[in-house]
Amino acid sequence: MADPRFFSVAGPFTLNEIATLVGAEIGGGGEGRLVLRDVAPLDTAGPDQLSFLDNRKYIDAFRKCAAGAIIVMPDLVGEAPKGAALLLSKDPYRAYAKAAQAFYPDRLPPPEIAPSAVIDPSARLGEGCVVGPNVVIEANVEIGSRCRIGPNSVIAQGCKLGDDVKVGPNVTLSHCFIGSRVMLYPGARIGQDGFGFAAGPAGVLKVPQLGRVVIGDDVEIGANTTIDRGAGPDTVIGAGTMIDNLVQIGHNVTVGRGCILVSQVGISGSTHLEDYVVIGGQAGLSGHLHIGKGVKIGAQAGVMADLSAGATVVGSPAKPRGEFFRQLVTLERLTKKG
C-alpha cells in the first residue's frame, strides 16, 4: 500500500468495476463482487489489493502472489496461484496503469498563488492555477488553466503554456511554447541558448540563437533534462513524447510524436526524429541526421548516419542489431582459437 504520508488512495472498487474500467475479462477464481482497496507489487500484495504480471521475469512471484486479484496475460492462467482472481488482458501493464490511476487520481490542489511568487503584471494565468513560493514569472508570459508551477521555478518572458501543465520545482523555461498536459520534472532546463559558435584561430564567436523550443501536448520531460532552443529554426518535441532524466537535446532538433527517449540520451543539433522512435539509455546521435519512423536505437548506441524507418540498431558506431551480435560472436570465436 502506498505510504499515506505521500499518497491518498481513492476507491474501493469491486473487481467488476475494475474489469470494466481496464477492459479485462475476469478469470481464475474471480468473483465480480470482490472488493479491492489498493494496488500493490506481486510480492507484497494482500487479499484486498490488485497486482499485475507484465515482465515474465517475475513469474515466480506471480505463482506465490497473495493478491486479491492479479492482472495477467490470458496464456499465463495456468501459472496462477490456486484460486486467485485474475483479470485477463493482452496488455497487463496498460490495464494496471488504468487501475492505478483510478486508485490514485492526480488531484489538482486548490488554486493558490503563493505570496512570495514574483509575477510580472503583464503575465496572464488561466483559472485554477497553483503557483508555488518564490516562482518567478516574467513579462508577457501566458499560462493556461489548472497549471501547477512548482516552487523556485522561473518562467522567462514571453513563454506560453497550455492547460493542465505541471512544472516541477526549480525548473527554468525560456523562449518556449508548451502544449497542454505537459509535465516538466524538477530541474528541467528548456530554451537556453544552443551550443552555437564559430571556432577558429581568431577565437570563438558566439552565434545568436534565434529560435524557440516548441513542445506538443502530453509530453513528459525528465528531471535535469536540457533542451536548447533553436538557432534559427525551432527545436521541436512532438505530442506524446516521453523524455527521461538527464537527456540532452541540442538546438534545431525535431523529435516526432510518441517517441521515447530514455535517460542520459544525447541528440546533437539539427537531427530529426520521425514519430515513434525509441532510444535506449545513454545512446548518442550525431548532428544533422534523419531518423525514420519507428526506429529503435539500443542503449549506449552511437548513431552517426541516417536510419530508415523501422531500423533497429545497437553499438557504437551503431549497426543493425543482427550484424552487431554476429560480429561479437565472430570476435569471441577468433579469440578462443587464439
Add this chain to the structure above:
Amino acid sequence: MADPRFFSVAGPFTLNEIATLVGAEIGGGGEGRLVLRDVAPLDTAGPDQLSFLDNRKYIDAFRKCAAGAIIVMPDLVGEAPKGAALLLSKDPYRAYAKAAQAFYPDRLPPPEIAPSAVIDPSARLGEGCVVGPNVVIEANVEIGSRCRIGPNSVIAQGCKLGDDVKVGPNVTLSHCFIGSRVMLYPGARIGQDGFGFAAGPAGVLKVPQLGRVVIGDDVEIGANTTIDRGAGPDTVIGAGTMIDNLVQIGHNVTVGRGCILVSQVGISGSTHLEDYVVIGGQAGLSGHLHIGKGVKIGAQAGVMADLSAGATVVGSPAKPRGEFFRQLVTLERLTKKG
C-alpha cells in the same frame, strides 16, 4: 524571422554594411544598396533576409533559397540560385555569426536589483548589474560591472566574478573565481565538493576538498553542467573554452584555452587538457591523464591513457581514428566470411 515575442531585431543594414562588417566580398547578383532586415535559415529566408550555407549537407536548400543575400564559400558560387546576392567568405559560419550579432545584439537591460534578492551587506557589486528575484548573494562576494544574475541563483560566500558575466537562472556558484564575459547557463553547478573519499573496509572517509574553481575570460558553461572544486590544487577552465550541457568536470582537472567540450562529456579528477582540445559528446576521460594541445577526441570515446599533441582518437578504449576504423572493417570482413 526571429519571434518578436522573444527577440528584437536591430538594423536594417545594407548589403554593403554587412559585407564590411563580416569581411566578405559581394558576389553573384548582389548590389551594395540592397536592404537586409533580418537573418533566417536557408529554407525560410525571404528577399529582405540574409542566410548562409556552411554545411554542404544543405546544398539543396541553398540552390532553392529565396533569401535576399546568402553567405557562402567562394567555390560554391556555381551552385547559387540564379541572381541571388552572395557574400563570399572562406568561413561562412563565422561571417554569419558576426551578421547575426549585428541584427540581434546582446542588449544589457537597465540595471536593477530585485527587491526579493537576498544580498549580504559585505558583498560588492559593480555598476550596471541586473540581479533577478530571489537571487542569494552571500558574504564577501565580489561581482564586476554589468553582470546579470538570473532569478533564483545562489552565489556562495567569497566568490568573485569579473565584468559582463551572465549567470542564468537557478545556477549555484561556490568556491570560485570567474573571469569576464563568462556565460553560465541555467542549472550549472560550480564549486561543490569533489568526489573525494578514502574507501576501505573501515568505511568511507570524506577527504576535505580545499581547492577552488578558477574560470578564465570568455568561457561558456552549459545548462546543468557540474564542475567540482579542487581537492587541494584548483580546478581550472582556460579562457575561451566552450562547455556544453550536462558535462561533468572532476576535481583538480585543468582545461586549457579554447577547448570545446560537447554535451555529456565526463572528465575524471586530476586530468589535464592543454589548449584547443576538442571532445565529442558523451566521451569520457579517466583521471590523472595528460591530453596534449589540439587533441581531438571522438564522441563516446573512452580515453584511458595520455595523448600527445595533435592526436585524434575514437572508440572505447580510445585509439587512433585510422586504426579504429581498420579494425571495424576487419571484423566486418571476418564476420561475413563466417
Add this chain to the structure above:
Amino acid sequence: MADPRFFSVAGPFTLNEIATLVGAEIGGGGEGRLVLRDVAPLDTAGPDQLSFLDNRKYIDAFRKCAAGAIIVMPDLVGEAPKGAALLLSKDPYRAYAKAAQAFYPDRLPPPEIAPSAVIDPSARLGEGCVVGPNVVIEANVEIGSRCRIGPNSVIAQGCKLGDDVKVGPNVTLSHCFIGSRVMLYPGARIGQDGFGFAAGPAGVLKVPQLGRVVIGDDVEIGANTTIDRGAGPDTVIGAGTMIDNLVQIGHNVTVGRGCILVSQVGISGSTHLEDYVVIGGQAGLSGHLHIGKGVKIGAQAGVMADLSAGATVVGSPAKPRGEFFRQLVTLERLTKKG
C-alpha cells in the same frame, strides 16, 4: 594552503599529534615536536605543511617535495626527499583524510532560519538547523537536528530527514526518507516520478508512481544527480554509498551499502545492487538485473545481464575484464595481418 577566502584552518598540530590521530608511525627524519600548520599538495607544500603520496604516478613530485612531513607507504621510504619527516601508513590517502579533517573540520554555522524561507507550520525541525534564504519546506516535513538546508532548495510534503544532513542549494526533495549525515549536492533531484508508462498504439498511459526514495545514513549524492521514486516498491540507497554528479537512478532500483557510483552512471529501473558494488563513470545498467556483492563495473561499460558476486566487467556489452582485453588484442592482431 587553502584559500582563507573560502576555508579557515584549525591547528596547528605537532607531528606527534597527527601521527596519533591518523594511526601512522613517524619515519625518515621526523621529530615529534615538528609543528604543522596546514595540508598541501606534494608540489606546493612548504616546511610547516603536511602532504601525502598515494598514487605512484606522482612519485617524482614526492622525491622533490619540500613539505614539513609527508604521509607515505612504508615501502617508499627509500624514495623520500633527504631528511624529510615521514608518516608511514599502509593507507596514506585514508591517513591524509583524517589529518585534513583535523585541519579543516566541518564547522556547523550558528543556527538560523532565513526570514525569506517559506516553512509550513506543520513542518518540524530539530535543534540547531540552518535554513537558507528562499528555502521551501512543505507540510508535515520532519527534519532532524543540526541540518543545513541550502538556499532555494525545496523539500516537498511529508519528507523526513535524519540528523546532520546537509542539503546544498537548489536541491529538490519529494517522497523521500533520508538518513543521518547525508550530503546532497546542489541541484540533486530526489523522489520525482519514475519513467513509468504503458506505451502502445493507443498512446502513452502514465503509470502512477506510488513508492518512495529511502536513503540510508552517511550517503553522498552528487550535483544534478537524479533519483526517481519507486513505482510501487521503493527506490533504496544503502548506508555509506557514494554517488557522484549527474548519475541517474531509476525507479525501484536498490543500491546496497558502501557502493561507489562514479559520475554519469545510469541504472535502469528495478535493478538491484548488493553491497560494495563499484561502477565507473558513464557505465549503464539495464533494468531488472541483479548485481552481486563487490562487483566492479568499468567506466562506460554496458551491463545487460546479472553479475555474480565479485565479478569484474568492462565493455559494452559488458564482459569479464580478461576476456574483453583478449578480444581487443585479437582484433588488433588480425587487423595488422590484413
